[in-house]
Amino acid sequence: MSDAMRRALAVVIVLAGAVLLWFSGHADQEAQAARNEVDATIASAREHAVEQDPRLHGTYRFERGGWIFVHLEGDPASIGFQHGYILAPEIEDAFPAISAMMTHEANRDWAFFRQTAREMLWPKIDPEYQQELQGVAEGLNARTGSQLDVYDIVAMNSFEELPDYYVAWLNKQKKTPNAPNLKSPGNCSAFIATGSWTKDGKIVIAHNNWTNYVNGERWRIIFDIQPTHGYRMLMDGFPGVIVSNDDFGFNSDGLMVTETTITQFEGWNPNGKAEFVRARKALQYAGSIDEYTKIMLDGNNGGYANDWLLGDRKTGEIAQLELGLKAYKLWRTKDGVLAGSNWARDPKVMKQDAPAFDPNNRETSPNARRVRWEELLNQNKGKIDVALAQHMLGDHVDSFQKKDEANERVLCGHVDASPRGVAVWAWNPFYPGGAVQAKAADATMAKEMRLVARMGHPCGTDFAAKPFLAAHPEYNWQAPYLRDMKAGPWTEFRAGEQQEHAK
Ligand SMILES: [Zn+2]
DSSP states (O other): OOHHHHHHHHHHHHHHHHHHHHHTOOSHHHHHHHHHHHHHHHHHHHHHHHHTOGGGTTOEEEEETTEEEEEEEESHHHHHHHHHHHTHHHHHHHHHHHHHHHHHHHTOOHHHHHHHIIIIIGGGSOHHHHHHHHHHHHHHHHHHOOOOOHHHHHHHHTTTTIIIIIIHHHHHHHTOTTOOOOOOOOOOEEEEEEGGGBSSSSOEEEEEEEEEHHHHTTOOEEEEEEESSSOOEEEEEOTTOSSOSSOEEEETTSEEEEEEEOTTOOOOOTTSBOHHHHHHHHHHHOOSHHHHHHHHHTTBOOTTOEEEEEEETTTTEEEEEEEOSSOEEEEEESSEEEEESSOOOOHHHHHHHOTTOOTTOTTSHHHHHHHHHHHHHHHTTTTBOHHHHHHHHTOOEETTTTEEOOSTTSSSOBGGGOSSOBGGGTBOTTOSEEEEEEEEEEHHHHHTTEEEEEESOTTSOOBOHHHHHHHOGGGGGGTTTOOOBOOOOOEEEETTOOGGGOO
16 A cells, blocks of 8 residues: 555544544534534644645744744745645735735725636746646645635735736726726835945845735745755745745845835736746846846736846846836946835836836935935945844935934835825825835845844834724724734844754
8 A cells, every 4th residue: 555545544534533423423512512623633634644745845934033934945846835835824814814905905806816817827827837836725725625726826926916007007998987096016115235335345135025014914934945946045925925026035046136116107918927927937047137137028017017126146246127018227237236115217117117106206205215215325335234234224214304203205114104195106194004024135145045034114113903993993994904013123044944943
């Protein structure tokens, strides 16, 4: 008898016993207790059987500083299966939250997103990522019996690009009546510096993730992915999603990557490849700035349009790829600093892809943070290192009001505290969003596949859901998903780090 058959038989025996137990119940209460026992027995039998699955070889997780470190390795199907299995509790928690945010904001039901994932995105996904996504669904199902299938997982993976890019474009095309006010999001504050700007002359990269707090509080995974093909990757990420998606990471060949979005970007190419696939592929396979650019341009669908901040630790060169749909621009230097806070700067990109964006309005969050980045980086020229970067990511100087205030205009965003909200992203007053976590590294750390990360607001303050909702009942629809977002300590992670190193 093979191991697989023996395991299957063991499951059948356990199930049979459990069913007998169930039939033996007399009173309603007993029956219910027995049913619960059946459920628990099935779950435990399933888990026990799956633990022996060869696809799980080598994977592990541990928690530290509010983060979950996850090591995945092997062929695409195994990486996906490990991901779905080892993060099953977090995926089951994240899926209702993220799908609620997508359906609420886009005013489309989940069937719409599943159909879009199946018909528009899936056929253009490279086979290896199809296998990985299928693996996520299978691993999740194997662990919990979840009914989510691969199209749910694909739709979830495109949470940054379908509602605010595709649906916004679709509504315009079809002149959808009563269409919601959808705007491309303003995600993140970041910079990359090199040469005479940094303390050691090598690259320093830093990023804080801006998003709504529902998603942000769950954006707590550090993925260490060692694929059979391509380079090893260390990146932050979201449960169930195969790309970093806020994007901070590097690969073992020396490429360092982050980004911030382009405010008021408009456009979509339904024949293009999903952004989440291109961005994952670029991190996995690009060994240079040119290769990265080439992969991102191949099948550009306009989804999640970003200013990519790139570094190559082998050469010390950094670059900014402003990736519109109709236009794009690449700047590169071996001595300089490139910052991002959701503004486009190339005249052609602005004109063709973000026509509503006003770069001169200093009141808006993107432009106010642009001014602050320029001040802060210029003040610290020649001194920039990871410690300083950590400090900058928690900065609260509002360049427009010229004062310290936790609001929507500061590098460490607190839009929940702003009576203005951020209209250019369709974030209403006191929108529960802002900077939700942060990461930083230098070239030496990237070479050793290490990064530092802080969960929660990078300044270290906590967000408390209950008093917020009491003060702002207009956001009560988020109550089932909105949780406290506690700030953790700055914490170091290293690829390949074993569980015994965990506290
Ligand atoms: Zn802050």
